[in-house]
Amino acid sequence: MIKMIMHGCNGAMGQVISAMAAEDENLTIVAGIDPVTVKKNDYPVFSSLEECTEEADVIVDFASAKAVDNLLAYSAAKKIPVVLCTTGLSDEQIKEVEETSRHTAVLRSANMSLGVNLLLKLVKEAAQVLAAADFDIELLEKHHNQKVDAPSGTALALADSINEAMGGVYDYVYDRASVREKRKKNEIGIQSIRGGSFVGEHDVIFAGKDEVITFNHTAYSKAIFAKGALSAAKFLAGKGPGVYTMADVIG
Numbered sequence: 001m002i003k004m005i006m007h008g009c010n011g012a013m014g015q016v017i018s019a020m021a022a023e024d025e026n027l028t029i030v031a032g033i034d035p036v037t038v039k040k041n042d043y044p045v046f047s048s049l050e051e052c053t054e055e056a057d058v059i060v061d062f063a064s065a066k067a068v069d070n071l072l073a074y075s076a077a078k079k080i081p082v083v084l085c086t087t088g089l090s091d092e093q094i095k096e097v098e099e100t101s102r103h104t105a106v107l108r109s110a111n112m113s114l115g116v117n118l119l120l121k122l123v124k125e126a127a128q129v130l131a132a133a134d135f136d137i138e139l140l141e142k143h144h145n146q147k148v149d150a151p152s153g154t155a156l157a158l159a160d161s162i163n164e165a166m167g168g169v170y171d172y173v174y175d176r177a178s179v180r181e182k183r184k185k186n187e188i189g190i191q192s193i194r195g196g197s198f199v200g201e202h203d204v205i206f207a208g209k210d211e212v213i214t215f216n217h218t219a220y221s222k223a224i225f226a227k228g229a230l231s232a233a234k235f236l237a238g239k240g241p242g243v244y245t246m247a248d249v250i251g
Helices: 012-021 065-078 091-100 114-133 153-165 223-236 246-250
Strands: 002-007 027-033 058-061 082-084 105-108 136-143 171-173 187-194 200-208 211-219 242-244
Touching: 002 012, 002 223, 012 027, 012 223, 027 223, 058 065, 058 223, 065 082, 065 091, 082 223, 091 105, 105 223, 105 246, 114 136, 114 153, 114 200, 114 211, 114 223, 114 246, 136 153, 153 187, 153 200, 223 246
Parallel strands: 002 027, 002 058, 058 082, 082 105, 105 242, 136 187, 171 187
Antiparallel strands: 136 200, 200 211
């Protein structure tokens, strides 16, 4: 039985993961970490990792970027593998992920969904054909009105996947209204919509002369991310130091 700590247990995703974990015969949540401790859970909840008295095989994080520094320090010190699902990390925090991975296993993914991780592979392959044929590339992402970071981590991961396939030739443009000029060839436009209750929708548009190809992924519930996070936790428990991705889990 894999023992797991849920970091950010009383947030929306933390609660979805908790409910799904309760039905999993191979994994149990032994503790939750959240500044809000009044909610009732099937496991003890601590306001900080330092207060946690339970031993665990893995930590799953769905908290906030501001809590990541302490999480990584704790994970490295205790040598507990961590599934890092929080997006909107700074460049300094991404460097800290690399440093932490020297001490323990870290799985970082912009999106835990199987479908999105397949999409990352598909757009990379498409870019190698379509970008070479002078197709313009644009990304549109939609999320609920409570999401604080924009563009989404998934949108950036999709752009990075394309850019990697093409040798890093693209610049990212987030606000065309600020620059009154014609679109440049080596651009990927990334636009964000925040409103209502969108769980998550991403369109990758390859626009050529007289034809357009669009790759779309739509999430209809948070359950797809919870399922991916638990799969990642099972995969990561017992792994040695290093940086892992959802591609490793799927593979």
